[in-house]
Amino acid sequence: MSKKNKMFEKVCEYLGCDLDSEPCKELQHHLNECPQCEVFIDEIKNTVKLYKEADECEKTPKSVSKKLFATLDLDKPDQNSESKSEE
Amino acid sequence: MLENEEKIVEKAQNGDKSALAMIVNEYQDRIYHLGLSMLKQEQDAEDMLQETFMTLVEKIHQFKGNSSIYTWLYRIATNIALKKLKSKPRKYPHIPIDEPDFKKIHEEETKEEMEFDFEKVNNYKFRKILNDFLDELPPKYKTVFILRDLHDLSTRETANILNLTESNTKVRLFRARNYLKEKLEDLQKEELMV
Numbered sequence: 001m002s003k004k005n006k007m008f009e010k011v012c013e014y015l016g017c018d019l020d021s022e023p024c025k026e027l028q029h030h031l032n033e034c035p036q037c038e039v040f041i042d043e044i045k046n047t048v049k050l051y052k053e054a055d056e057c058e059k060t061p062k063s064v065s066k067k068l069f070a071t072l073d074l075d076k077p078d079q080n081s082e083s084k085s086e087e
Numbered sequence: 088m089l090e091n092e093e094k095i096v097e098k099a100q101n102g103d104k105s106a107l108a109m110i111v112n113e114y115q116d117r118i119y120h121l122g123l124s125m126l127k128q129e130q131d132a133e134d135m136l137q138e139t140f141m142t143l144v145e146k147i148h149q150f151k152g153n154s155s156i157y158t159w160l161y162r163i164a165t166n167i168a169l170k171k172l173k174s175k176p177r178k179y180p181h182i183p184i185d186e187p188d189f190k191k192i193h194e195e196e197t198k199e200e201m202e203f204d205f206e207k208v209n210n211y212k213f214r215k216i217l218n219d220f221l222d223e224l225p226p227k228y229k230t231v232f233i234l235r236d237l238h239d240l241s242t243r244e245t246a247n248i249l250n251l252t253e254s255n256t257k258v259r260l261f262r263a264r265n266y267l268k269e270k271l272e273d274l275q276k277e278e279l280m281v
Binding site: 031042046047049051053057060064065068069071073074075076084 | 100104105107109111112115116119120123133136137141142144150172200203205208213214217221225236237264265267268271272
């Protein structure tokens with residue numbers, strides 16, 4: 001399947017259309033001959049990728065987590081298993 | 088997701104503290120990350136984390152199981168974050184997010200494709216610029232972008248969390264993505280001019 005057809009299917013999926021429906025056929029026809037649309041879709045995709053790569057998925061700092069469990073008056077699960085193994 | 092999550096939630100609803108602790112332990116990182124993405128400041132993220140799980144403990148008996156527990160937690164956390172954002176003075180004025188100008192897109196036949204240098208994300212200054220662009224978005228667009236694109240939630244989950252229709256969620260996401268793309272485009276033009 002060509003890159004354009006794959007992209008077209010994704011756009012249709014995004015739009016929630018039936019692939020054989022008239023708007024989808026029109027869109028496929030358009031994408032087949034529109035380099036600007038292809039560039040536009042690629043740029044949107046790369047923008048998202050760039051943000052995703054820049055996003056630092058930080059874990060909760062230990063001190064923050066400790067405070068959270070203390071506030072909630074709960075024992076951290078790993079602390080439970082530690083105390084069990086000590087018994 | 089926790090193994091046997093339904094059972095653990097049921098136990099937590101019946102007052103089992105170790106079950107509650109398992110839920111908190113499983114989802115604290117995702118909620119803290121959401122706090123940082125939405126509010127930027129570590130202290131605000133910590134406050135959001137605390138408030139979210141305090142609400143969980145208080146209201147878990149109200150959870151009906153129509154969605155997963157993490158979708159429910161995300162809804163609590165997002166509402167808290169949006170309230171906090173509302174109460175703070177905005178760093179940037181509200182910008183109107185209009186329909187993308189499709190006519191302009193098609194008229195730009197000579198426009199060169201934007202170059203994306205993914206190495207730049209290692210640069211602190213560049214990451215700060217990306218964050219500033221994201222902060223310029225009104226919260227209703229920014230939140231959809233964060234949930235869908237940074238936290239990988241589905242359209243249905245995002246719509247459920249924000250109490251939106253799926254089509255409305257898609258519209259907001261597209262506008263947010265397009266706004267960020269245009270800002271990056273402007274940045275690239277500025278850099279070329281220097």
